[in-house]
Amino acid sequence: MSHTAKNLISNLSVDCVVFGFRNNRLEVLLIKRKRNPIKERWALPGGFILADETLDDAAIRILEETSNVKNIYLEQVHTFGAVNRFPARRVVTVAYFALIDPEKHSLKPGIDTTDAQWFNVTETKGMPFDHDDILNKALIQLRQSVRFKPIGFELLPIKFTLTHLQTLYESIIGMHLDKRNFRKKILKTGLLIPLEEFQKGVSHRAAQLYKFDLHKYKKLVKNDYSFQI
Amino acid sequence: MSHTAKNLISNLSVDCVVFGFRNNRLEVLLIKRKRNPIKERWALPGGFILADETLDDAAIRILEETSNVKNIYLEQVHTFGAVNRFPARRVVTVAYFALIDPEKHSLKPGIDTTDAQWFNVTETKGMPFDHDDILNKALIQLRQSVRFKPIGFELLPIKFTLTHLQTLYESIIGMHLDKRNFRKKILKTGLLIPLEEFQKGVSHRAAQLYKFDLHKYKKLVKNDYSFQI
DNA sequence: TCAAAAGTGTTTGCAATACACCCATGC
DNA sequence: GCATGGGTGTATTGCAAACACTTTTGA
16 A cells, blocks of 8 residues: 555455365465555455556565565455445445465565465455455356366475375365366366386375476367366 | 536446357357447447446446347456547446347337447458457457366257257357267256257257256356356 | 247266274284 | 375166157148
């Protein structure tokens, strides 16, 4: 909110629901603001858009400014326009969800932000404005999207085990999956490349590492994601 | 655009892609404006939102004002925010799609509108602004939605034949469907109530009429549309 | 009696599900 | 040697897809 100098559009904001996979569960990134109206309360990272940037660009900039998060997968979710959703005046907000691998990003609070942390998605109730609704809608969309787009990969490190991937899917859709059936399906998509590498330092049989076939993925995107988990 | 008196928000608009099923194909409602910047060109019905109305309300009002269309199914599609999408100044627009039965609505051009007509979806290329993109995105979303939500019914009269319904589905998804398989699937959803009525005045065997089980539909909406065509 | 669309079942293949044991590793 | 998660195959079921003829009606 320190962009008056840069010609911001004061009735249009962007809010981002950043999902990350940490501690074997799905978490969401919240920040604390320095200033009112939500000084010292955990909330979704958000901000006003600038006169000369697109909505996507605004989302990217806001994430970088508030929490030092870059180079992410973004998807527009919904635009929230309840008349009184913002207390001071009419502000409509465009909600995005973003997916990142928390290991790749050290969270540094940025401009106008005092803190940035990961929270379990179930522990976020009571956020200001309509942020609870926004998170909810983003979660619903993530659950849909993950079945038709291989975006789950965005949340994992480059090399991962099949069990990692399965746990990720389970934590998104909130259901237990059968190990053998999951492996069959996910390998049949042809999007995984098995590596000649294995886990190290685990006190049980070391799992094989896989990476994601970026080339096939790009093709799939062009063909409208014609696959399903 | 005649609402300056009513405190409109001049950088936020709503555009509506209204689909109707006419002449056994999917059509879309376009209007002609009286004034610039798009005087006398066919375009999507749209307008600025008022300071005291939600986005959904704006969509409803705009459809009523421009084309006398009421009581419709609405779904938010996407928000378009390219910096130069509107020539004069920065305007971000929230796109909706709407479904109506054209028989139920006589199109009357309304405020600031000189004409309102139905067009085949394939004949609409060359609309002003980013309306081509908006239509495209709405069509994609309609195709997705129709498989998981029984919104196809919104496009039909109360009583209809199974062949009507099948033709509707075919025109939305753009593929031919097998008659027997379609009937099996659609009847298995339990959303159709067969009536003791038949077509009249047709020069071939009269088809049975069905109506839609509103009660079951409402339940389904609550349960997150857990069915699939 | 002809034309035009309505209505109706069965077979086949594939994909989803359910399910249990041995393997490798570190301690 | 024991605890821990890794890794693997088969049998069953249900759903999707392909497919053609008889019925009814109006002209």
